[in-house]
Amino acid sequence: MPPTPRQSPEAVLAQMSRSLPQPSAKGIAAVLAHLIHDGQIMPGDRLPTVREVATVLKVSAPTVASAWADLREQGILETRRRGGTFVMPFRDKPMFLPRSGRSRSRWIDLAFGVADPALLPPLGEALANGLVVAQLHDPQKDHAIPALVEAIGRTIPFAPEAWSTASNGSEATLLVLSALTQRGSRVAVEQPSSPRLMDIMQTLGLEVIPVACDASGPLPAALQTALQKDPALFLYQPRGQIPLGHSVPAERIAELAQVLAERPEIMVIEDDNIGPLSASEFVSTGSHLPGKVVVIRTYCRAYGVDLRCSVYAGPQALLRKAQSLRSHGAAMNSRILQGTLAWLVSDAKTTALIGRAAQTYTRRRGNLAAALARQGIETQGHDGVFLWVPVRSERAAVAALGKHNIGVAAGSACYASFRAESHIRVSVTLLPDESESVELIAQMIAEAASFQDPESLA
DSSP: OOOOOSSOHHHHHHHHHHHOSSOSHHHHHHHHHHHHHTTSSOTTOBOOOHHHHHHHHTOOHHHHHHHHHHHHHTTSEEEETTTEEEEOOOTTSOSSEEETTEEEEEEOBOSSOOOOGGGSOOOHHHHHHHTTOTTTTOSSOOSSOHHHHHHHHTTSSSOOSEEEEESSHHHHHHHHHHHHOOTTOEEEEEESOOHHHHHHHHHHTOEEEEEEEETTEEOHHHHHHHHTTOOSEEEEOSSSOTTTOOOOOHHHHHHHHHHHHTOTTSEEEEEESSGGGOSSOOOOGGGTSTTSEEEEEOOHHHHOGGGOOEEEEEOHHHHHHHHHHGGGGTOOOOHHHHHHHHHHHHOHHHHHHHHHHHHHHHHHHHHHHHHHHHTTOOOOOSSSSEEEEEESOHHHHHHHHHHTTOBOEEGGGGOSSOOSSEEEEEEOTTOOSOHHHHHHHHHHHHHHHTOOOGGGGO
């Protein structure tokens, strides 16, 4: 019989009510995080609804919603569209955990796709070079220093009008979308897509028009159909796609550009989410659609999240508007961090280290895909840091694996609307390299994939 969540929503609410010292969003979030840390509430446990929590705790529904949002940002909770809110495996747990006293069985977090610390390059020399960039401490804003534009410009197959930086890819995407849309605007987005992008769309109140994909990326016919609904823009991932793992070849890029050329008023956003860690070259519709494409490149997985420097490039007027929306135009990425990133991108030794990291992630991805295939589970894609695994019930699979200290993510978060088929999203960045461990993890995933949601049997 498949495992069920450890506690009912009512039991979770009772624990929260007993433990809550302060009826505020921060207090609710802190209490729930503490209960999860202590193991009193487990991965897979379903939370009561916002309205139920608000009623019992005698607070407003927005207060509870704010607490839930804070915990989602920390990776503690996951809200599944039309499925409720669940506890995810907590990311601060030890990377490897023994099971049943067997030290050879090591279990890891495969939910979030964070970089393996052992594969990050050293930053000392890069930071030292960042400290001597031109115009250091100049009071005038410099959203993209010349050295950074020169370094990254060599890796973009067209010449954008303007360049800018943000603290990460999510912020850059939020700024660009905010500059292009207003609440209620329609946007065409490949489906499934990154939960990060889906969350941003939801935050901005945008209506997502889905564009179906195959193994080569967004389908031109599906895009053409979506454009008939007059979206403000089309957003897709040109390589290392989350969660499917495909990269769009030049031929498909040209086909998509041909469709988009018929609607010159529609902008294109290309989310290059893993940047130099991709196994594929970066190919862009910007080579075919001058002045209509924004490229957003994230370097967090390659160089580490504390570098706090992603890059976006595109039409000058659009970037100026996006910059004005960042802290009302007052914010700018430090020239020191921009110079650090420019040095990292240009340095031959660092490039070699990133190449080896990319090869390691590709090998880990292939190892798990092969192990799952031996268990009768076929995955898809060839690039990126996630596997898209079909399961009978994503809820049952996430809960079952969580109870064995294997954290995975529910696939429903990758869609804007309900889908009948179920998947889980499995990261390979922290996957062990030992073949025995990979086989054990594949066996556990295969077992969990066969479980059926108990509620569907009621």
